[in-house]
Amino acid sequence: MRPEFKRRRFGRRKVCPFCADKTLYIDYKTPSMLKRFITERGRIVPRRISGVCAAHQRDLQEAVKRARMVALMPFSMSGID
Amino acid sequence: MILARSYETIIIAKPDFEAESIAKLQDRLLKAIGDVGGVDLKLVDWGRRKLAYPIDGHRKGNYFYWGFIAAPAALAEVHRHLKISSDVIRFQTVALTESVPLESFDVTKEKERVEALTPDPQDDEEIARRDRRDRRRRRDDEDGDFGDEGMMMDEEDEG
Numbered sequence: 001m002r003p004e005f006k007r008r009r010f011g012r013r014k015v016c017p018f019c020a021d022k023t024l025y026i027d028y029k030t031p032s033m034l035k036r037f038i039t040e041r042g043r044i045v046p047r048r049i050s051g052v053c054a055a056h057q058r059d060l061q062e063a064v065k066r067a068r069m070v071a072l073m074p075f076s077m078s079g080i081d
Numbered sequence: 082m083i084l085a086r087s088y089e090t091i092i093i094a095k096p097d098f099e100a101e102s103i104a105k106l107q108d109r110l111l112k113a114i115g116d117v118g119g120v121d122l123k124l125v126d127w128g129r130r131k132l133a134y135p136i137d138g139h140r141k142g143n144y145f146y147w148g149f150i151a152a153p154a155a156l157a158e159v160h161r162h163l164k165i166s167s168d169v170i171r172f173q174t175v176a177l178t179e180s181v182p183l184e185s186f187d188v189t190k191e192k193e194r195v196e197a198l199t200p201d202p203q204d205d206e207e208i209a210r211r212d213r214r215d216r217r218r219r220r221d222d223e224d225g226d227f228g229d230e231g232m233m234m235d236e237e238d239e240g
């Protein structure tokens with residue numbers, strides 16, 4: 001049921017942006033920053049596409065979950081993450 | 082010996098909250114941590130913001146950020162007051178530190194910690210504006226759902 005964004009025209013990102021820039025802090029209180037890792041439908045971008053490492057993807061998921069609880073971010077429109 | 086942790090709580094009040102009753106709530110919260118064990122660090126009024134989804138029929142809410150040190154019993158008391166307040170439509174607490182003896186806290190350091198963790202909503206608005214502009218520009222170039230480009234962290238974020 002995955003749409004056709006599988007064709008990666010921009011090539012794979014190899015470096016995790018949070019590992020590359022240690023000053024980037026993953027915080028549920030800065031939804032604008034988190035939204036860069038969210039699709040238009042409100043789902044978290046899979047890390048095979050975003051290039052985020054496993055550890056930072058976990059932090060990202062936690063932050064998005066918290067941001068949603070205080071209505072700083074919407075819940076995913078498909079209902080599943 | 083009382084063990085305590087640093088916490089931050091986001092409190093969303095009704096957009097039309099009564100200033101007086103919020104002030105009373107604030108007194109109760111401060112009293113709770115003062116009496117039971119804790120230290121007030123920082124309270125910030127973020128003002129009215131649009132909610133990402135309606136809560137109890139409200140499309141906007143007034144956000145408050147509160148950083149504090151509290152023993153478990155004090156935190157329970159804080160949550161009890163937030164739950165029964167008719168002005169509060171949502172709240173969430175996140176622990177910032179591990180549990181350590183209350184008297185071992187360096188309050189100045191904890192104040193600096195919450196200071197660093199309190200982003201300026203203006204900054205957030207500014208980032209959002211730039212992102213919207215970039216997204217519009219991207220949409221002109223391509224028709225894809227999102228490209229890797231969309232995830233680039235090409236701008237400096239403070240905080």
Ligand SMILES: [Zn+2]
Nearest residue numbers: 016019053056
């Ligand atoms: Zn990483």
